[in-house]
Every structure is written in structure tokens, then in C-alpha cells.
Amino acid sequence: MRDLFKKLLPFLSFVALFVSLSILSPYFLTVDNLSSVARQTAVINIIAIGMTLVIISGGIDLSVGSVLAFSGVCGTLLMERGMGVVSSTLLGIFSGLAWGLGNGLIVTQFRVPPFIATLGCMGMARGLTLLITDGIPVTAIPKNFGRLGDGIFFGMIPVPVVILLGIGVMMSYVLRYTRLGRYAYAIGGNAQAAYLSGINLTSWTLIIYSILGALTGLAGMIEASRLVTGQPTAGDGYELRVIAAVVIGGGSLNGGAGTVLGTTVGAFIMSLLNNGCNLLGISPFIQQILIGGIIVLAVAVDELRRRRLE
């Protein structure tokens, strides 16, 4: 019961924020606005769901912002060369998966700590993206690719939100009911114990990083579609926003904790704050202070609770 309450904390903040924005701004509670908030969150949120899995398993991935740009540029370049929209998109996603696999290999085979391994890949992916595009955005993209990021179902539900929903449901299922999910918690909780109980750390770690890579690739294609260009500088700083979403949602950088629902709420808290500040005309500088403060507060509350136990 009390644990349940702790789990509900991000939720309560979300509801409080939602209600206060509805009161403060007459424009907040409109179909147009809520659908843009959801669309604005989708890209970060899709990556954050993959990051939740990685963080649960005790890892971290700093390369997601760069990989997002890499995938977006790869996919759009293929389209520019005349390949079909669907196959280019799939290959774009695959290029993200390849980076994830690469991260996993560096972590497991060379025993480089995830922070360092993915920091390295962050630089490599960004550099490679700039190299293959010469730093210039990819612009010759077929019109119908725009639907991935800007399309709308039933006149109000943006396509990226539907994708986000599907991925969220799938990942929740994976975490709760599959071996992958249980092993991720086990590895993150105590890698030594997991190893001794016969879990193959190497292959599961590779799978975990690859899933995040593929989701980042997907997010990269959505972002490219939304920007109607393959931007080599896209996703700058996204890794921190993604990690912040996981942490606000109750994930622990020590591993072993985190949920898809929490992460999603975390991502929405950040974009509601942005949206609210924009609607209310609050300075963008104050927005950053607010979000920074909330990250610290979220973790501090968690820590206080933990210390009380000891």
C-alpha cells in the first residue's frame, strides 16, 4: 500500500500539473493543444522507454541523441537516393539497432563501463552523421514520409502517439511477463547474483542495448519526418532529457528499478511544463530551472525515503 503510494508520486505531480494548467490557461485543455503536447513528447518518450530497460539492467546510454540523428540521416539519404519510404524507414531503424548492438559489444566484450562506451559512441555517431552529410541537412524527401511524424488518426490522435502507445504496451508486457524483463531487473539489482544463478549476462546485455538502439532509430525517423529533413544536428542533448524522464518516473541509475508507465509520466511532466510555460508566457530560462529542480526533487524524495529505511 505504501509502496503503491510511492509509485503514484510522479502520477500525482502529473495530475496536479495538468489540473493547474487547465485552470490557468484557457487554451490548454483543447484537442489541438493536447495533441501537440503528445506529439512533442513522443520522440523523447519512445527513446525513454528503451532507456528504461537499459537503466533497469544497471546500464546507461549517452549515445541516443547522436544515434537519433544518424538514423534519421541514413533513412532520409536512402529516400533521396530513390529507395521506398517504408524500406528506408526500416533501414533507418536498423541503423539505430546496429549502434545499440555496438554499444552492447563494447560494454560486454571490452569491459568498458557503459557510461564511457556510450560516451564514445555518442561522439562517433555524431561525427559520422556530419561526415556522411557534409553537415548539410538532407532535404529531397518524398512528401508522404511526412505522415509518420505529422499524420493524424481520427482527426485528433497523432501517428507518433499511436506508435508510442504500442511500444509502451509491448515494453510493459516484456518487463512484467517475459524472461527478458525479469533478467533485466535481476542483472540491474545484482549482476553478480544474476551471473551465479546462470543468466548469460553477455547475450542479454546485447539484446537490451539493441532494443534501445532500434527504438532510438525509430524515434530518429519520426523526428526526421517531423522536421521534413534529415538534420545532422538533430537530437543534441536528447540523451539527458531521456534519462531525466526515466529518473523522474522513478527509475534508479543504480539499476533494478523503473517502469514504463513511470517513465512515460516523467516524459509528460517535462513536456507539460514546457507547454505550460509557453502558453502562459513564462520565460524559457525559467522553464529550464523548473525542469532541473524537478529532477533533483524527484530523486531527493526517493533517497530520503530510502535513508529512512536504514
Next chain:
Amino acid sequence: MMSSQGSQLKFNRKSRAKPLGSVLVILLLAISCERSKEKVIAVVPKGQAHIFWQMVHAGALAAGAQFRVKVLWNGPASEIEISKQINIVEDFINRRVNGIVLAPSDEKALVPVIESAARRGIPVTIFDSGAQTESYVSFVATDNYGGGVKAAHRMAEMLGKKGNVAIVGVMPGSSSTTQRENGFKETIAKEYPQIKIAAFQYGMSDRAKSLSVTEDILTANPGLKGIFGPNESSSIGAAQAVKGRGLSGKVKIVGFDSSPSLIGDLREGIIDSLIVQNPFAMGFEGVRTLCEKLEGKTPRRRVDTGVTLVTKENLSEPQIQQLISPTLERYLGRQ
């Protein structure tokens, strides 16, 4: 480690529950603004970190005061945050402002939101940089290509029409600065065959990056005679690097835009000259076109806000002073 999953853990529900929610509510209540019936025009710059945008802001506020409209100002922190800028414009559309003045950070990526504003009957004026759409009221900008040409002529004059020069570019995809770079490159290529562009690197609209790029250019090209910086951050980066290497005066810098530190460098002779735009006029004219539109008039489709060559010699003239240091505090003081 397993604590968050475990269900037997204790948690004092009274003391720790409230902070997140209540802090937010109080903060938002405290800073939420009053609503009134006056017309609201939103101005969205590409970034916030350059003095240039503050001058635009001042100009927009001056126009707001003159034409009695409320001017809202919001933009991403830096010029490369394209999706952030899209979000901001979307939020202004959802807020149903009466008009939007926008400096698109990418000429293609912002097109869907510009058109979506137009579809909802919100007039958009584009300023500073172009966008590949026709759904706008006016385009208010410097003749950027012409500014690059002017810089090339000045550079040639200072170098006696020969020698190696470098360009510290801003960033790919930004149409205004690309036009300046092209104006400079093409004029040098066409009219000054003895001047060679020995290096061209991007500083990504960041001072630190522009500085290190320039340092590397200086290392690789020992005989370099001149550097062209097509915006504030590239000019500052170039000036810092040249100062650091003790090459002041030996490598002539022709920069673009103005800021207190650039003007300081101009006084000290580190920078030879600056091509200065009129950002104050951009902000002012941008808001003015939309006010005209809202009154039912048809504003001019293209407004050129002009460029001026500023050197150590003409620095103290009153009309130059007005251009480089408009009294920002008068407009921005009480925000």
C-alpha cells in the same frame, strides 16, 4: 537496490508526498500572466544567446508600444534546436495569438507549422532567414547576399587584392548565413582572382567551436591574411583566436553583426570592420507588418532592413552608434 520493487518497504505518506505538485502549482500561479483583450503578437527568434536577438526583441517591443499590441517573446536557447522551435510555434498557434513573427532556424523544417498557422487564420511574418513556403505575410530581412558581397569588397581593399583568406562558417542549412558566405565566396572568385579562399570550416553558431575551428585554420595556414566571420559567434571566435595567437592586425578580420565585445575588438584593431545589420528594425518592422495586416491593410511583401559597414573610423558617428548600441534597457529593462 531492490527497494523500489519490493513491496514491504515503509514510506511516511504524510511528509513527503506533496512537494512536487504543490511547488508546481504555486510557481505557475505566481508567474502566470494576466489576460486582456488586446491583440497579441508572438515573436519567435532562432535562439537567445546572441545580442542580435536581444536587439530584435527591443525592436519588437518598441513596435508593440507604438501600435498598442502585446508582444510575446519566446525561442529556443540555441539556433540548432529546430524541433524546440517547432514546439514553440505550435504552442503559440494553440494559444491563438493574433500573429506570429518567426525567424525560421531551418528553411524547410518550419514550413509545416508556418502553413498550419496560416490554415488557422494566424498571419505569419518571416524575418531574418527565409523559409520555403508562400504562406507568409511579409519577409523582413537583410539582403544577406549583398552583405557578403560588401564584406568581400572590404576584405579585398584591406589586403591589396591578394593573399589567402578563410571563412569561419556559421552552420549548414541556415539560409541567411549561407547567403552571406556565398556572397563573399562568389565575389572573391569573380572579381579578385589573386585572393584565394584557403579554408572554410563551420563553427556551428557557437563561440567556443568557432574559436577552436579558427585556431586550427591558423595552424594549418601560416600565411593567412584575412578571415570572414558571417555572424556574431563566428566573428567573436575568429577574433579570440587571432588575439590568442598574437596575430592582431596581421590577419584582417571582417565580421558580421555587432555586440559589445565585437565593438571592443574593433576599437582595439583586432577586428578590421563589421558588416552590421539592423536587428532592431527587423523586430520593429516584423511586428509592424502584422499590425498592418490586422488592421486590414496589405503590408509590403519584402522589407529590406539594410546593412552598414562599420569601421574604427566611422564608429563614433551618431547614426552608427544608434545602430550598434540602441538603448536596449529602455525596452528590455522591465521584463
